[in-house]
Amino acid sequence: MMSPVATLVPDPKDTELAVSALQVLSALDTELPVLHVSGRDVAIPHSVLVALTQVLDSFAHGEGVTVIRVHAELTTQQAAEVLNVSRPFLIRLLEDGQIEYRTVGTHRRVSAASLMRYMREDDARRKEAADALTAEARELGLT
Numbered sequence: 001m002m003s004p005v006a007t008l009v010p011d012p013k014d015t016e017l018a019v020s021a022l023q024v025l026s027a028l029d030t031e032l033p034v035l036h037v038s039g040r041d042v043a044i045p046h047s048v049l050v051a052l053t054q055v056l057d058s059f060a061h062g063e064g065v066t067v068i069r070v071h072a073e074l075t076t077q078q079a080a081e082v083l084n085v086s087r088p089f090l091i092r093l094l095e096d097g098q099i100e101y102r103t104v105g106t107h108r109r110v111s112a113a114s115l116m117r118y119m120r121e122d123d124a125r126r127k128e129a130a131d132a133l134t135a136e137a138r139e140l141g142l143t
Contacts, residue, residue: 004072004112005082008055009064018059025053068116073102073109082115093118 010018025033033049034041044052058065066082068074074082079099080090091108093099100114137143 004069004074005078006067007064007081008059008067010059010062014059015062018056022053022056022060025049025056068112070112072112074112074115076108076110079110079115083119 028049033046034043036042055065055067068082076087076090076094080087083090090099090110094101094108094110099110099118101108101110103109134143
């Protein structure tokens with residue numbers, strides 16, 4: 001079974017391949033694309049094509065991606081790595097009730113869904129703060 005969290009980082013050759021693959025896949029205009037792989041036709045769901053296109057786009061720009069299973073439970077170390085924060089900082093978020101978790105024995109487990117919810121809410125808070133600063137700068141005639 002695959003790990004609940006997989007971080008994929010392209011090397012320079014992957015970046016080149018991603019650019020050409022992205023061009024081909026972006027041109028597909030069908031709800032149920034069929035790929036020809038090793039002499040066989042393979043139908044893939046459209047949603048998988050969309051995800052694959054997003055991964056290829058990130059690779060084409062030299063950026064890595066992290067794939068997390070929606071119903072996965074992560075260790076505190078895995079969750080901290082997803083947020084790109086230290087484990088002690090994540091523990092504070094858990095203890096402050098900002099991210100839901102459960103305890104298994106003496107270990108905390110963070111659901112991927114609650115982690116994603118926190119990330120969306122944090123992004124919204126940051127956007128709101130940036131918008132407020134921009135509005136204040138306009139009022140002061142700084143922009």
